[in-house]
Amino acid sequence: MLRMSKLTDYGTVLLAYMAREPGRLFSAQELAERTQLAAPTVAKLLKALGKAGLLDSQRGARGGYALARAPADISAVDIIDAIEGPVALTECATGHSTCNIEAGCGVGHNWQRINSGIRSALKAVTLAELTRPMAVPLIDLRAQRR
Amino acid sequence: MLRMSKLTDYGTVLLAYMAREPGRLFSAQELAERTQLAAPTVAKLLKALGKAGLLDSQRGARGGYALARAPADISAVDIIDAIEGPVALTECATGHSTCNIEAGCGVGHNWQRINSGIRSALKAVTLAELTRPMAVPLIDLRAQRR
């Protein structure tokens, strides 16, 4: 169910590693070595994370990447969005859908609500928490009644 | 993020349609017509839902499918699991993972916690709620602290 891509997972590992020394510059190579991930893959991920604003990059010799914000200010959604793109749970939630049922279905709308519920839950989980034997926020889904 | 497959969405539509008359038998063909989904696809989905125990099936002439349980007893996770299989958020959460990082990563474990949080949230959303302009449970993630 609800698979998260491997790359996102790897991305988290990278960020988690960097979170141990926020502010410090890490080269792609170093991260690849430390995390045991393939160098080209790491490079690709760092680019994506940089583009998304999660990392600051310094080019040239002795360059590298550093967390752009404090670990506590980087959420799980940020990471997922950065790597997988802001895809939604269902097709119809993306906006540019060509759903031919739509009219009578009425279900799509509800999935979207659930989707946004999950998003906000994931927003509450930060990199700081992901790195330690954390206390995971529990999904309750009880509120949001309107 | 966290994509749900189209088929799962279709499956929900089918179930939602059937939920309007719980207990009644619907043939695959009828459902295909009513939901505007391709007949072969509908057939495939109904088989999957049947196998998962969400639907009871009656073979032979005038046969069809009927909800196996009351709409309020069929949850969103049930549907997702039935169609997509009980896949987990991350690779390492599946059990048979060949994660080479594992040791130092420590992140995987946390994703699993989040995963189970989402699962239980999704378990709280039933087909009955999915069919109407429902009140979606809100994901809070605040508890589960241990």
Added chain:
DNA sequence: ACCATTAGGACTAAAATGGTCCACTATGCT
């Protein structure tokens, strides 16, 4: 007997994913 209907697969086409590589640009060091 016959027809409607589910059951169980095999199979295909298209798309997404994971992963690699290269040519280019920026920056520090000597």
Added chain:
DNA sequence: AGCATAGTGGACCATTTTAGTCCTAATGGT
């Protein structure tokens, strides 16, 4: 100035997943 080190951007490919189709049983009502 020149070289080595790093990020940037994008093309590219192989593999896997996904969506979707179809065919051949099995089953049960009429």
